[in-house]
Amino acid sequence: MKKRLAIALVAVALVIGLMMAALLALMILRRSGGIRVANTPSVVMQIQSLSELVTVKYVIEKVIFAETTTTNLIDRLRGTDKIILLGHGIVKAGVDMSGVKPEDVQVNGTSIRLALPPAVVTDGYLDEDATQVLDRQTGLLRPYDRKLEQQARQEARNEILRAARKNGIEREANERAREQLTRFLKSLGYTEVEIRTRASK
Numbered sequence: 001m002k003k004r005l006a007i008a009l010v011a012v013a014l015v016i017g018l019m020m021a022a023l024l025a026l027m028i029l030r031r032s033g034g035i036r037v038a039n040t041p042s043v044v045m046q047i048q049s050l051s052e053l054v055t056v057k058y059v060i061e062k063v064i065f066a067e068t069t070t071t072n073l074i075d076r077l078r079g080t081d082k083i084i085l086l087g088h089g090i091v092k093a094g095v096d097m098s099g100v101k102p103e104d105v106q107v108n109g110t111s112i113r114l115a116l117p118p119a120v121v122t123d124g125y126l127d128e129d130a131t132q133v134l135d136r137q138t139g140l141l142r143p144y145d146r147k148l149e150q151q152a153r154q155e156a157r158n159e160i161l162r163a164a165r166k167n168g169i170e171r172e173a174n175e176r177a178r179e180q181l182t183r184f185l186k187s188l189g190y191t192e193v194e195i196r197t198r199a200s201k
Contacts (some may be wrong), residue, residue, distance in 0.1 A: 003164045036176045055094035055122065056173040058164045062087045063134075066152040068145055081145045082137045087156025088130035091164035092123040093173040105197075110187055111192035119173035126153060 067071040099117035106113040133149065178195045184194045 002038055005019045021053040039192045055092050055170055056091075056119075056176055058091045058167065059164050060089050060091065060157050060160045060167075062089065062163065064152045064156045064159070066148060066155065068148060070073040080137075081148055083133060083136070083152050084185065085149070085156055086132050086134050087153065087160060088127045089157060089160030090123075090125060090127055090133075091121060091161060092170060093119050093121045093164070093169045093174060095119050095121075096179040110190055111194075112190045114181065114185075114198075115196055115198050116174075116177060116181075118197050119177065120168045121165065121169065124157060124164070126157050126160075129191050131156070 023149045034095075064085045064087055065082075066085070081136045095116050095118075100114075104115040133152070136149075178197070181195055182193045
């Protein structure tokens with residue numbers, strides 16, 4: 001009976017995982033060329049646990065300095081197009097519960113052992129309302145480059161994703177998932193709960 005209940009719980013978790021996959025898509029953008037970017041610190045503004053999705057959210061800010069490249073003397077005489085962008089990004093990571101298989105659940109009386117897939121980044125984007133251009137300068141003889149801001153935004157998003165991973169968002173999501181599932185399983189009557197994270201492939 002206990003094992004059937006555990007399998008049922010896994011089935012519910014699978015449904016949640018499918019909902020996560022449908023709602024949250026990780027957009028991977030290539031690093032754009034044609035701009036020079038100065039490295040600046042990334043600031044983790046907020047770490048928030050979204051318990052209903054066993055998900056961790058990081059809010060990170062990144063300042064991007066970008067400018068068009070000058071390839072010859074004429075380009076230098078025309079001046080450069082520069083932008084300073086404050087990127088306000090949101091990155092989410094969670095455990096894909098659809099990856100839990102029946103063999104990952106072992107029940108023995110009031111004891112249960114569960115193996116979870118490792119957490120992954122599920123979404124990463126810029127908050128358009130909070131992201132802002134701090135400064136924009138264009139040389140007198142250089143035409144306005146409409147793509148520069150777009151490239152700076154893409155670079156900000158890429159840097160924010162890298163910063164989230166570096167600051168341990170996936171490790172944090174693994175820990176939150178284990179803590180929440182442990183509490184949930186104990187509330188169902190299991191006295192011994194062991195939850196581990198499978199090694200990344």
